[in-house]
Amino acid sequence: AHSYTKYNNWNDIQSWIASISSSNPNLISKQVIGNTYEGRPMTLLKLGKKSSSSKPAIFMDCGIHAREWISPAFCQWFVKEALSTYGSDAQMTSLLNQMDVYVLPVFNIDGYDYTHKGSRMWRKTRSRKSGSSCIGADPNRNFNAGWCTLGASSNPCSDTFCGYSPESEIEVKNVANFIRRNKAIIKAYITIHSYSQLLLFPYSYTYDLAQHHSELMQVAQGASAALRSLYGTRYTSGPGATTIYPAAGGSDDWAYDLGVKYSYTFELRDTGRYGFLLPESQIKPTCEETMLAVKYIAAYVRKNI
Ligand SMILES: Nc1ncc(C[C@H](C[SeH])C(=O)O)cc1Cl
Ligand SMILES: [Zn+2]
Numbered sequence: 385a386h387s388y389t390k391y392n393n394w395n396d397i398q399s400w401i402a403s404i405s406s407s408n409p410n411l412i413s414k415q416v417i418g419n420t421y422e423g424r425p426m427t428l429l430k431l432g433k434k435s436s437s438s439k440p441a442i443f444m445d446c447g448i449h450a451r452e453w454i455s456p457a458f459c460q461w462f463v464k465e466a467l468s469t470y471g472s473d474a475q476m477t478s479l480l481n482q483m484d485v486y487v488l489p490v491f492n493i494d495g496y497d498y499t500h501k502g503s504r505m506w507r508k509t510r511s512r513k514s515g516s517s518c519i520g521a522d523p524n525r526n527f528n529a530g531w532c533t534l535g536a537s538s539n540p541c542s543d544t545f546c547g548y549s550p551e552s553e554i555e556v557k558n559v560a561n562f563i564r565r566n567k568a569i570i571k572a573y574i575t576i577h578s579y580s581q582l583l584l585f586p587y588s589y590t591y592d593l594a595q596h597h598s599e600l601m602q603v604a605q606g607a608s609a610a611l612r613s614l615y616g617t618r619y620t621s622g623p624g625a626t627t628i629y630p631a632a633g634g635s636d637d638w639a640y641d642l643g644v645k646y647s648y649t650f651e652l653r654d655t656g657r658y659g660f661l662l663p664e665s666q667i668k669p670t671c672e673e674t675m676l677a678v679k680y681i682a683a684y685v686r687k688n689i
């Protein structure tokens with residue numbers, strides 16, 4: 385059965401999506417933005433006070449990388465917190481009154497399911513192509529942002545395989561299409577990964593500073609401070625290229641170059657003791673502290689629309 389303090393399997397997450405999305409018609413709805421390679425529905429949750437006209441929006445995805453289980457756990461937590469604190473928490477109430485928040489609980493569903501049923505350390509999609517015995521591409525190297533120029537591999541057997549072309553992975557194509565279609569209203573893009581405790585922003589595909597570098601850094605530092613205020617967890621903020629590693633084809637760089645100014649990648653807990661195998665006992669504290677950072681960014685975006 386579904387629990388917010390457990391790493392739920394896809395079956396339980398799918399049931400949760402169905403029930404939570406019909407729990408409060410004034411605040412949440414769902415839409416399928418396409419299917420995965422293996423035919424699982426990519427269901428996007430739309431949070432926000434129901435309105436006849438389009439509101440400015442934030443897009444947040446979890447689970448791009450299959451083995452990073454704390455990531456989908458956070459998206460589920462965020463949705464629960466949004467619905468349960470709307471009306472009582474001032475920040476969340478203002479956010480959902482003035483903006484919509486699109487949440488994709490699991491981006492790479494096929495890969496996530498495979499980490500439960502096959503290999504726990506799987507990272508990529510599960511696409512197959514004739515001519516190679518190796519499976520899948522790294523969705524975070526498959527976006528059309530300096531595609532396959534650095535920090536990625538053109539070897540289908542590599543964990544950072546960039547794919548046969550930009551957006552070759554249907555999951556990437558589905559998300560990119562949605563964001564392109566809605567780029568006029570999407571003001572921020574947040575993508576949740578693990579692990580390392582980092583708050584990254586463009587660019588990863590070049591060492592050049594982004595046009596909005598100083599503002600992005602200031603907001604990241606404010607968000608990291610908010611996060612740290614709860615349990616003292618320390619995050620490092622900075623451009624991807626210098627803060628983690630140079631790499632091309634990532635979703636945050638792609639969204640930024642599309643015009644989504646506030647574009648961030650979170651690398652959640654921990655710093656290596658457990659890594660991707662973060663114990664379930666840390667789901668609650670990790671999600672609680674990350675809520676503060678995401679709400680900080682959302683509040684900043686809302687005030688600067
Ligand atoms: N644009 C990017 N932003 C963040 C990262 C780091 C994540 C961390 Se798991 C990755 O390696 O895909 C990688 C890239 Cl290419
Ligand atoms: Zn179950």
Ligand SMILES: [Zn+2]
Pocket residue numbers: 448449452577578
């Ligand atoms: Zn990742």
Ligand SMILES: [Zn+2]
Pocket residue numbers: 577578579580651
């Ligand atoms: Zn990572």
